[in-house]
Amino acid sequence: MDGDVIRHGSREAATGPLHRGTNQSGMRAHNERLVLSLVRQHGSLAKSDIARMTGLSAQTVSVIMRELEADGLLVRQAPVRGRIGQPSVPMALDPDGAFFIGLKIGRRSAELVLIDFLGSVRSMLHHSYRYPTTGETVAFVATGLKELRSGLDARQNGRIAGLGIAMPFELWNWIDAAGAPREVMDAWRHCDIRAEIQALCDFPVHLQNDATSACGAEMVFGQAASLRDFVYFYIGAFAGGGIVLDGRLYGGRTGNAGALGSMPVPGPDGRPTQLIDRASIAVLERTLAARGIEASHLWTSPQDWGDIGPELDAWIADAADALAYAIVAASSVIDFEAAVIDGWMPTAVRRRLVEAVAKAVGRIDAEGLKLPVVREGTVGIHARALGGASLPLSERFLLGATALTGATHMEESRPS
């Protein structure tokens, strides 16, 4: 039918906070998402592969995938010959199948990113400030959206599936630390930023914790896709985290799951402190500032910090100890398969940090636990913005999705 338009909105009222019954359209929706999730995970799959993997009949898979192809979400690739029997026709995601926009609102800058159905970045915009304000942010999004959309043709524009905002939990509680006036802080507290941005868009707008979003990006676009569950740390100006359970991003009832920055860890004097006070880039900046070293390039040049010297070594050592402790504590709550660490830092620093964490984990008493492997993140500095964009992607097209994440978006009723 009309493969040129993506319809927004939920299939049902979805009012119930708890338990919903299932019907046929729910069943079909589930199976469609399952197919898309598997194709995304494996790059491309033939209908017969999907049938084997899902336990669905070949005919059912045939019907579903033909429809997804007609909808412009899947494209058939060159038949694979060389095996007995009719050659199989692998099907892959159509990069132009859908587009998603991610917005990261951070302490020093905002980012707006447009990605395609494969997660490739089509364009990206930056906006720097000393501290974020609601008005400026909305204005940035308004002009930014126009610019992003101008790079898409009419068909592509019609296939934007949503926008996701990645923003720190209760931004207003730390904004003053950035030297912002009190009014600015209060403006954030009382502003429904999601609604403001929703007013600029004809597609659904979602909002989620920034570190949880980064975790979502790692799950959907990163190499962590093969992991069933992992705990994720994003080390930015502050430290935050995310949780993936059974292939689903778990945002938590209040949207504050994975608040790993607030994890109590032993402090320098033996008394407990919070992870954020030992493993955040703000700590490194403060150390450098105390030595009289100008450190603004930590924020402006995350790909290359240049030569920092012994302060960096000390920071890595201390942050790694704290992270290791947090990983063990988290593993006693959930038996994670892996701990993934990423952040606003050069990849070389990230690698050193992860190596140090892996060593430090081994020094902690973990009797009775099966410790997760410690891994580097694979998405990198833009994980939060990409994670924002991954929100509508997960919500619409992937299994499990963000039903439990506390993510919110505006409901529309389906046309017809």
Add this chain to the structure above:
Amino acid sequence: MDGDVIRHGSREAATGPLHRGTNQSGMRAHNERLVLSLVRQHGSLAKSDIARMTGLSAQTVSVIMRELEADGLLVRQAPVRGRIGQPSVPMALDPDGAFFIGLKIGRRSAELVLIDFLGSVRSMLHHSYRYPTTGETVAFVATGLKELRSGLDARQNGRIAGLGIAMPFELWNWIDAAGAPREVMDAWRHCDIRAEIQALCDFPVHLQNDATSACGAEMVFGQAASLRDFVYFYIGAFAGGGIVLDGRLYGGRTGNAGALGSMPVPGPDGRPTQLIDRASIAVLERTLAARGIEASHLWTSPQDWGDIGPELDAWIADAADALAYAIVAASSVIDFEAAVIDGWMPTAVRRRLVEAVAKAVGRIDAEGLKLPVVREGTVGIHARALGGASLPLSERFLLGATALTGATHMEESRPS
């Protein structure tokens, strides 16, 4: 049709470790479990209530509930008059709808319990020992099963839906601490106790971590049913825990989620130790033994410890501090709604402990977190055995169930 027999076995091969498609029978199964879960949670509900709550059509609910009634799982109660319109007929769980057996294997004793569909204990058997052995345990179950079943008539006997074993994770790693010979330890390591007991039963046998099981009992039978998620501590000879997420018991990929006894907490000298070293009854026993006080009644008389004196006060204070710390750490991983504490102790001690924990939580820096309320468990000392029995109940009749818990049971193919 045949409402006198409970059929065991899964609807499909269920081989796939990851992603399965859904079909109509899966849809119906889901909706049936949903109905049973809601009725259990609310005591009794009319068909029209269920329709409103689930979003299913009245007709669908009518069909499903009539079938559940014919299957002997639901019973209709007295019509409710006094409101406009036809009186509604509430339906409740039939106590004789199904029976479940729970087996707890502990450090000093085993328990076997038979419960009905409502969770009421129909009979209970104890077996004490200095340390558990595989042979003695199987023999206890063999004779115990006969005894339990002899109290049921033929129809009831046919409606036993399963047996759940609640046993410490890797029992053999701490059995020697109980003074057991090495052979006994190795026997547990190499024995598939689930299979041994399965051989005695014509219904499925499940196995799960004992503290996770206790948590399941609290979720299914306790007053925590209204909570969407909580973290649970069971303070026995050792300390363990369980996790409930979105109404589901989360056992974890390896079955070791909620290993809260291994949570690192600050030790007396400031250096980290494990929760189990501060908040377990073994610690209290050791303290008493060091004072020359005979303390075996801690194990044998959990309803009443008599007068212990200042050692108990000190233990409560220290255990509460450690538990508070663990609760805050757990809350930075998952934004739990509540922390529930239960254990092998008199209710008066439990109350004092919980009060002390609630106070201690307030003394910990928890910026950036929304702390859970601290609550007493409502199931009590037999939570582990009851939790074992709750396993087949959840598995067969409740939503979400234990698909993620690492619980295992034998598959049978459905007849015809």
Add this chain to the structure above:
DNA sequence: TCAATAATAAATAAGAGTGATTTATTTATT
């Protein structure tokens, strides 16, 4: 070596079966 045939696997059309929904009706109450 080359054609003919067998075996295998992918894909799908047609029809059957299942379960939820819609619509209309009955019943019991205020």
Add this chain to the structure above:
DNA sequence: AATAAATAAATCACTCTTATTTATTATTGA
């Protein structure tokens, strides 16, 4: 008369089963 619960009958959507078509490789026999 209005309202609400309950359900029968008809309809609709989706998956499953069965049978068929198609494309390929493997095997056989001259």
